[in-house]
Amino acid sequence: MKPQLFRYRRPLAVLCAVLAVLLVRLPSAPPSLTGSPVLAAARDLPSGTRLTAEDVRTVRLQPPPSGALVRLPENAALAAPVRRGEPLTDLRFLGPDLLAAHGPGLVAAPVRISDRSLASLVRPGDRVDVLPAPEGHLTTPGSSAPPSGPLVTAAPVLAAPPTDETTGALLLLAVTRPEATTLAATPHLTLTLHPPP
Incomplete structure (x- = not known):
């Protein structure tokens, strides 16, 4: 090593160490x-x-x-x-895109379930069977008896809007028009979760 370079060996070593520390501490460039x-x-x-x-x-x-x-x-x-x-x-x-995803010929029907705690177990995307609730079996003289089986089977749940009511809960289901008419004509409804296919 030349004498003049040997004389600057220690300052150069210190300078290199400082530069190394600065490079480590510099923030990395943001990803593209x-x-x-x-x-x-x-x-x-x-x-x-x-x-x-x-x-x-x-x-x-x-x-x-x-x-x-x-x-x-x-x-x-x-x-x-x-x-x-x-x-x-x-x-x-909520809207036509959501309904169209379940196939043609369906409408979005609001359904009020009598048991609020039961309805709280249902999430959008679930499929449910809707039945007359026990209190819905009461009929007046001359009226026809409600159906004994499900009114709707495997209806997709589109939405479960929040509600402040203490009794009952609202669900939005994808059903056919005749099913929507039947549900609207039945005063008290309950449901069961439909098993997955």
Whole structure:
């Protein structure tokens, strides 16, 4: 080693050590933004929530889920609870897209279940059989007896809107038009969970 370089050996070693420490402590460069921008829940959201800009945030996903939203629909109401960070798709909202996912010829029928605690066990996506509740068996003279079996079988639950009522609970089911008419004409209803196929 040349004498003039030997003289600067210690300062150079100190300088290299300082540079090494600085490089370790420097924040790493942010990852490049990849993926498609989609909307996700900014917080846990209950069923029935009408979303506002404060309820969502934009995230990037690669690939994005089918039906992922890039902008918030007007007056969009959730058909089911959503967790914070969960991407929002068209089938998360009440509306024609949600109903169409269950096949043609169906309507969305609101059904009030007499037993609120029983209805609380049901979640959107479940399938239920709807039957006349025991108090619904009372008939007036001259009226026909209610059906003894299920009024509707394996009806998909579209939504379970929150309610402040102390008795009864509302469910939104995908049923045929004749089934919707039968359900509307039956004053007291109960349900059972339909076994999976």
